[in-house]
Amino acid sequence: MTIADVARKAGVSRATVSRVLNGQDTVDPVLAGRVRQVSRRLGYHPSAIAQGLARGASHTVGVVVPDLANPFFPEVVKALTVAAGKDGFSVVVADSDEDPEAELRLIQDVSRRVDGLVLCSPRAGIADLRRVVRKGLPTVCTNRMVDPPLTASVMIDSGRGMQAVIRHLTELGHRRIAYLAGPSSSSSNADRLGALERSLPGAVVIPTGSKSQEGYASAAAAAEAGATAVICFNDLVAFGALARLRALGVAVPGEMSVVGFDDIPAADFVHPALTTVRLPKAELGRRSWEVLRDQLGDHGAGASVRLEPTLVVRESTGKAIGATEDAVAVGERAGG
Amino acid sequence: MTIADVARKAGVSRATVSRVLNGQDTVDPVLAGRVRQVSRRLGYHPSAIAQGLARGASHTVGVVVPDLANPFFPEVVKALTVAAGKDGFSVVVADSDEDPEAELRLIQDVSRRVDGLVLCSPRAGIADLRRVVRKGLPTVCTNRMVDPPLTASVMIDSGRGMQAVIRHLTELGHRRIAYLAGPSSSSSNADRLGALERSLPGAVVIPTGSKSQEGYASAAAAAEAGATAVICFNDLVAFGALARLRALGVAVPGEMSVVGFDDIPAADFVHPALTTVRLPKAELGRRSWEVLRDQLGDHGAGASVRLEPTLVVRESTGKAIGATEDAVAVGERAGG
DNA sequence: GTGAAAGCGCTAACAG
């Protein structure tokens, strides 16, 4: 079932069928009607592949993410597909499973079949990235500092988020704070770590990860370290920490404050409701598309946008134990 | 930068370049080496579009989901992309945003650019589905009864899951049970509802939805209806219900048992840990790919596989209040 | 207004 079949049945040339189906108004209405009817009756649908070849553009963009099972990414991808869809673009997604090697392979792979690419929080090293990102393929990179910039970028200022958290916590009198750190390959994690060490050199950093399981495993160490507040790499980790602290009999926020990052929907429904840094996920997806689309059009260099996170205070943070007006003393407590 | 450029620089024909790059062993090692070197130096990457046209297959499959922000689907999509990736296939995903109209449009759209399609829990009516599913395009449909079957299918037996829940609850002495129902367009919801009404004709059904917000809103009604146990359409809804019950001062599981469906990762970390029906999400994705791949190959009709859910009992369910050995009485209680 | 013809970049017979 090709355009030729329609042309033959309708008694016109393939060019005419093409014109009609692409909405050109330079065709005799009678013929146009006949073509439309025939093509409908035959159930004809043009091959996007062939169109892609002929037009030199596939109207498809790729997005590669580290882990689609992490609630952060589906929201970004969703907003991106919806936005791109409105402009007639499809989105192919690739999941690298947090593996930098796989990520590089996927980038190259996907690059061969798309008009543009968005790299979501890529985990690969900068040198590797520079190697595989095709010069000439419109690309936007999210949540990943690359200096000098090799692509357009859309960032969320994680450092600012961390600062807001620290301010919040210190205002509550917390002096001993632990950070359950995310994957070392995560650039956002590095940003947060940087901000943390700058504002609070004495913070205890506990390598953790990005899943609840890992938060569960690490939370005890935070308690043992005498922290009165624990900042988690993301909400999932915070959920795990919350569960572990409960198991340990440590009251939240009474004895320990907990804060997350992301603000996934469930954060508002756990108990205690999680204080967290809201990252504008949907906006990240939308803006990524816009920035990419701009490059697709005028072939320009591509913008660099920076989005702001906002601290959402709920129930999991509270006054430090033993905190006084001008608290200096650290509320030491035995772990678990 | 096309295959012709490489051919010219390497002093061979395009066919030879093609052969080398596709790993055919029928080429003089010397030429092959030269070709590989030139193509690397030039940074040449074949266009997947052109290959697709020439080969008559794009090595891309589509998957359309109702809502990527619902944690059920990313896990399915992830497993699917990983499985397909291993066989050299890319996956384009489309998110219909729970809108049947949009879904139909997306199906047609995506169909034009892929070798195969998986419809994940499609929300459109059967008649519409029948209209847009392209005869001849390998397709698998998940979680959607279509009779007579118009495609291969991979189902999770939701009814069985519901039965297991009811058995569990009645063994605990519950007699008055409420169901916070999911979207009416959801086939799984219909299955669960069917099983519920068959096993427990007196159950109270409260139209709810698929999000925590909605569960939060509906939970009070369940309490007011005098239920001692509430079954939720999914874990997200259950999280909402849990939050509302806590706000209402209703103890779980002391005064009210709560169960969900899906078993998303967070279910094990909320408090109380959620009793839920685990749906094999990753397996659903993997099997969907396998069934699709089989059709891609031998052009066969496509299998019909059925996956079993399993009840995971955690902390949110317990003995009905006032339940006796042979409980008959209903534990009536005032709503919050 | 409409058709003929020339590709888009690649693969796959088919000769040699």
Next chain:
DNA sequence: CTGTTAGCGCTTTCAC
């Protein structure tokens, strides 16, 4: 083993 020759299905000048 390697090159030549046809296309894959569509779009798009360029004449008519």
